[in-house]
Amino acid sequence: MAPLAIRACTATSAVGRGRDALAKALAEGRTGLRRNDFGDDARLDCWIGRVDGLETVELPASLQPWDSRNNRLAWLALAQDGLRAAIDDAVARHGAERVAVIVGTSTSSIGSTEAAYTALEDGEFAEQFARPHVHTPHSLGEFVQQATGLRGPCITVATACSSSAKVFAQAARMIDAGLVDAALVGGVDTLCGSVLFGFNSLQLVSSEPCRPFDATRNGLSLGEAGGFALLERANDGDTGLQLRGYGESSDAHHMSSPHPEGLGARLAMRDALARAGIDADEVGYLNLHGTATPANDSIEAAAVASLFPDALHASSTKGWTGHTLGAAGIVESTIALIALERGELPGTLNSDTPDAACGPQIRFAPQRADIRYSMNNSFGFGGNNCSLVFGRA
Amino acid sequence: MSRLEAKIEGIGFWTRGLPSWPAAREFASSGAQPADAPARPSPQLLPANERRRAPETVAIALEVAMAACEAASRDPASLPSVFASTHGELAITDYMCTTLAADPRALSPTRFHNSVHNAAAGYWTIGTGAMQPANAISAYTASFAQGLIEALTQLHDDADAVLLVAYDGQSAGPLAKMAPSEGLLGGALVLSRDGAGPRLSARLVPVSTREPATGPLARFASANAMAPMLPLFDVLARGAGTAVLPASAAHDLLVEVNP
Numbered sequence: 032m033a034p035l036a037i038r039a040c041t042a043t044s045a046v047g048r049g050r051d052a053l054a055k056a057l058a059e060g061r062t063g064l065r066r067n068d069f070g071d072d073a074r075l076d077c078w079i080g081r082v083d084g085l086e087t088v089e090l091p092a093s094l095q096p097w098d099s100r101n102n103r104l105a106w107l108a109l110a111q112d113g114l115r116a117a118i119d120d121a122v123a124r125h126g127a128e129r130v131a132v133i134v135g136t137s138t139s140s141i142g143s144t145e146a147a148y149t150a151l152e153d154g155e156f157a158e159q160f161a162r163p164h165v166h167t168p169h170s171l172g173e174f175v176q177q178a179t180g181l182r183g184p185c186i187t188v189a190t191a192c193s194s195s196a197k198v199f200a201q202a203a204r205m206i207d208a209g210l211v212d213a214a215l216v217g218g219v220d221t222l223c224g225s226v227l228f229g230f231n232s233l234q235l236v237s238s239e240p241c242r243p244f245d246a247t248r249n250g251l252s253l254g255e256a257g258g259f260a261l262l263e264r265a266n267d268g269d270t271g272l273q274l275r276g277y278g279e280s281s282d283a284h285h286m287s288s289p290h291p292e293g294l295g296a297r298l299a300m301r302d303a304l305a306r307a308g309i310d311a312d313e314v315g316y317l318n319l320h321g322t323a324t325p326a327n328d329s330i331e332a333a334a335v336a337s338l339f340p341d342a343l344h345a346s347s348t349k350g351w352t353g354h355t356l357g358a359a360g361i362v363e364s365t366i367a368l369i370a371l372e373r374g375e376l377p378g379t380l381n382s383d384t385p386d387a388a389c390g391p392q393i394r395f396a397p398q399r400a401d402i403r404y405s406m407n408n409s410f411g412f413g414g415n416n417c418s419l420v421f422g423r424a
Numbered sequence: 425m426s427r428l429e430a431k432i433e434g435i436g437f438w439t440r441g442l443p444s445w446p447a448a449r450e451f452a453s454s455g456a457q458p459a460d461a462p463a464r465p466s467p468q469l470l471p472a473n474e475r476r477r478a479p480e481t482v483a484i485a486l487e488v489a490m491a492a493c494e495a496a497s498r499d500p501a502s503l504p505s506v507f508a509s510t511h512g513e514l515a516i517t518d519y520m521c522t523t524l525a526a527d528p529r530a531l532s533p534t535r536f537h538n539s540v541h542n543a544a545a546g547y548w549t550i551g552t553g554a555m556q557p558a559n560a561i562s563a564y565t566a567s568f569a570q571g572l573i574e575a576l577t578q579l580h581d582d583a584d585a586v587l588l589v590a591y592d593g594q595s596a597g598p599l600a601k602m603a604p605s606e607g608l609l610g611g612a613l614v615l616s617r618d619g620a621g622p623r624l625s626a627r628l629v630p631v632s633t634r635e636p637a638t639g640p641l642a643r644f645a646s647a648n649a650m651a652p653m654l655p656l657f658d659v660l661a662r663g664a665g666t667a668v669l670p671a672s673a674a675h676d677l678l679v680e681v682n683p
Binding site: 073127128137141144145147148149151154155156161162163164165166167168169172173176182183184185186187188189190191197200201204205207208209210224225228229230231232233234279280281282283284285286287294295298411412413414415 | 426428501504510511512517520521522524525528529531532533536537538539540541542543545546547549550552553554555556557558559560561562563564566567570573574576577578580581598599601602603628671672673674675
C-alpha cells in the first residue's frame with residue numbers, strides 16, 4: 032500500500048494523559064491498574080485500568096447533548112499531544128469536508144444508557160438522560176465530529192476489540208480512493224456495567240492484576256482509554272511515522288473464543304506484512320493482543336511463532352492499561368509507534384513465569400533497540416482480527 | 425470528487441410483509457403483497473435451534489446476506505463483508521441495561537457476546553466459514569451510505585467482490601423513545617469490479633435539502649432506522665435511476681444505477 036503519514040498520535044489511559052505519560056509509565060514499569068473502585072457497592076472483585084478525572088470533565092455547552100463518560104474521555108484525549116493543531120493544519124490545507132472521522136468503540140456511551148435505566152421515571156428516561164444521540168453506537172463518531180468541526184465522512188467502527196485498529200484500514204482505503212485527503216482515526220471505550228459484568232459472566236475476568244502470557248495467568252483486567260491519530264497521504268521528502276500495512280481477517284470459528292490454531296490471527300499478520308511489502312524478520316517490535324486469558328495468549332503466541340523468527344521482541348502491554356477493548360487498537364498502536372520512535376521496546380508487566388506453550392518471541396523484560404518496523408495485533412469477539420504495520424519515512 | 429463504481433451481482437431484501445427481493449420488486453411495481461409472509465426470517469445458515477434463538481437482527485442479516493450471495497452465485501466464504509446497522513440489536517441493549525439495573529451478576533454470557541455490534545458479522549463468518557475480513561459500522565442516518573462507501577473502497581483497493589449487509593430491528597423498552605426503529609428491515613448487495621448485473625456508480629455531493637422519499641419501498645418501511653437505504657432499493661426495483669442518500673454532515677451520496 033501507499034504509506035500514510037501519521038501527523039499526530041495520542042493515547043490517554045489509566046497510566047495518564049498523552050503519549051509522554053504512556054512512554055514514562057512503560058519505561059518505569061508502573062501499572063495503571065487498581066483494585067476495582069468503579070460503580071456502586073455491588074462491585075466485582077477485580078482490577079481495573081481507570082482514567083482519573085473523568086467525573087469532573089466539563090464539556091462546552093454546545094457539546095452537552097453528547098455528554099457521557101465515553102465522550103468526556105474522547106474530549107480529554109483530543110486535547111493531548113498537539114492533535115488539535117494537527118487537525119487545524121489538515122483543515123487549512125485540505126478543507127474540513129476533506130477530512131474523515133473514523134473511530135472505533137465497542138460500547139460507545141452505553142454507560143449513560145445503563146445509568147438511565149437505574150433512574151427511570153414512570154418507565155421512561157428521566158430528562159437528564161433523554162438525549163437520543165448518546166444512546167446509540169454512533170455517539171462517539173458524532174461527538175468527535177462535533178468536537179473537531181471536521182465535516183468529511185464520519186463513521187463509528189464497532190467490531191469489538193479490533194475496532195480502533197480497523198479504523199486505520201478503513202481510512203487508508205478511503206484516502207486511497209480519493210474520497211478524502213486525511214482522516215482522524217482512533218477509538219474510545221470506557222468502563223461500564225455491560226463490559227465488567229459481561230466479561231465476568233464469561234468467566235474471563237481475573238481477580239488479580241492481569242498477567243499476560245504468564246503460565247499462571249487466569250484472566251483479563253478491564254480498562255478504559257481513548258486515543259487518536261491523524262493520517263494523510265505521505266509526501267516525498269516526509270520524515271516521521273507512517274502506517275505501512277494493515278491486515279484483516281475473520282476466525283470463522285466462535286463468537287467469544289479464538290480459533291484454536293490461530294488461523295485468523297495468522298492471516299491478519301501475514302496480510303499486514305504483505306501490504307507493507309516487508310518480511311517478518313524486518314519487524315522489530317510486535318505489540319500483542321495478549322489479554323491474559325488462558326486461551327488467547329497461547330494461541331496468539333503459537334501464531335506468532337509460526338510466522339516470526341525467534342529474535343522478534345513481542346509483548347503485551349495490558350498489564351499497564353488493562354484491556355481497553357475498542358480502544359486497544361489505538362492505545363497499542365501508539366505504544367508500537369513509541370517503540371519505533373524511541374527504541375524502547377516494552378516488556379510484559381506483572382508476568383514472570385514463562386508459559387512453555389509460548390515461544391521465544393514473547394518477552395517479559397523490556398529492551399532498547401533501534402528498529403525499522405513495529406506492529407500491533409488487535410483481535411475481537413466474533414473472531415474479528417486486525418494487524419497493523421508501522422514504519423518511518 | 426472521486427467516483428466509485430461496481431457491478432451489482434446480487435440483491436437480498438427482507439422486511440415484514442415483503443420477505444424477499446422478488447416480493448419487494450413485485451410490490452414496487454404492482455403494489456401486490458404476498459399472502460402469509462412470515463413474521464421472522466428463518467436463515468438456513470443457522471442450525472434449527474439457533475435459528476429460533478438468534479437475535480432478530482442477526483437472523484435478518486444472515487437471511488439477506490445469503491439471498492444476495494445466492495443471486496450472485498458467489499460462495500459466501502469467498503467474500504469480504506461490511507455490515508451496517510444504526511443501532512444494532514436494541515432488544516439486547518434493553519436486556520443488558522434492564523438486567524444491570526436489577527441484578528448485574530445475572531447477566532447472560534450468551535446475550536453479552538451477542539450484544540456486540542459485530543454479532544451479525546460474527547455469525548455470518550462462522551456460519552459460512554468466511555475467513556475474509558468483516559467490518560461492522562454505524563453512522564446514524566448515514567450508516568447505509570457509509571457502509572456502501574466502505575464496500576466500494578474495498579473494491580477500489582484489491583477485493584474482487586464484496587458483500588454489503590444493512591439492517592435494523594425493532595426498538596424495545598424504555599430505550600425505544602431514544603432509539604426509535606420499527607419492524608425489521610434488511611438489505612444486502614454483492615458488489616463486484618466487473619461481474620454481471622447493473623452498474624452502480626456513487627460520488628459524494630454537497631448536502632441538499634431532501635424531500636421525504638416517496639418510492640413504494642421507502643414508504644413501506646419508513647419507520648425502521650435503516651429506511652435511509654430504501655431510495656436505492658426503489659431504484660434497484662425499477663432497474664435504473666438515481667438515489668440520493670444521507671452520507672455525512674456535509675455530503676450526500678449520489679448513487680446512479682444503470683442496466
